[in-house]
Amino acid sequence: MTLTQLEIFSVLADSLHFTIAAQRLGISQSGVSHAIKALEAELGVKLFHRHQSRVELTDIGVRLLARSRTLLGVAETMRQEATDTQGMKQGMLRIGSFGPTSSVRLLPHMIHQYQQKFPGIEIYVDEGPDIQVTQWLRERRVDVGFVVLPENDLDVFPLLDDQMVALLPAAHPLSRLDAVTLSSLCYDPFILTGAGSGEWVIRLFHAEKLQPQIRYRTSQLLSILSLVESGDAISVVAESSLPDCDSQHYVCRPLSPPIKRRIGLAVLDSHQASPAVKAFIALAQQLHSVS
Known part of the structure; x- marks a missing residue:
């Protein structure tokens, strides 16, 4: 062969x-x-x-x-x-990315800086839910991927601390509160994101034995914002995924108790990672790194 x-x-x-x-x-x-x-x-x-x-x-x-x-x-x-x-005049780098947090906030600047330093490295990006990115890493479909930590069977490099927030129409009664509980979000039509941390969000509700009224499933943040702005639904999203936490038509409020998440890069085995992967991780840690 x-x-x-x-x-x-x-x-x-x-x-x-x-x-x-x-x-x-x-x-x-x-x-x-x-x-x-x-x-x-x-x-x-x-x-x-x-x-x-x-x-x-x-x-x-x-x-x-x-x-x-x-x-x-x-x-x-x-x-x-x-x-x-x-x-490193030539080579290939395959990146797994999920949702606006990594694909919009983190990745574009990283790729720009990386290609300035290593223009001969070809970069390919696959996007999917965070659980899919971890699967791609295990299948070796991608070389490095953005994941929600912890991931015990992967080698990980923390980059960003974030929190989950309730996304509400500006006129919604809950928008007057400083923070909202998951139970208070179970009475309105709910949008579950099909990208990023959708499965993680639903597990948060189930852990509290709660069931949101899921009416919409969408993988596009713009669709979520449009539905919330129109007053038709509410959602729970990562704060870092939002272009603006408060606008004229929607607001975000922290959850009570707070629900944090940590975003990082992961590889299957850092000892076997290629020079292109190691260089990308090093650059990412220079730009974004938490202890």
């Missing part, structure tokens, strides 16, 4: 579509098909179930995908360590 075959295997496993995988790889669809068939023949197993318009990983395909990504990660680290002797 070759690293090229393993890369094609990994990309097809992400897209689950031969045409999309071919476009991402910049090769023909038949090239993808031949590479997968050759890999399956060498391994003696079927990696994918073929359907009319898509493919699906087999059970053994799921298991071997993790092994494949481990090998690809080691190969990329070797390449970057070799190029590091030339000043």
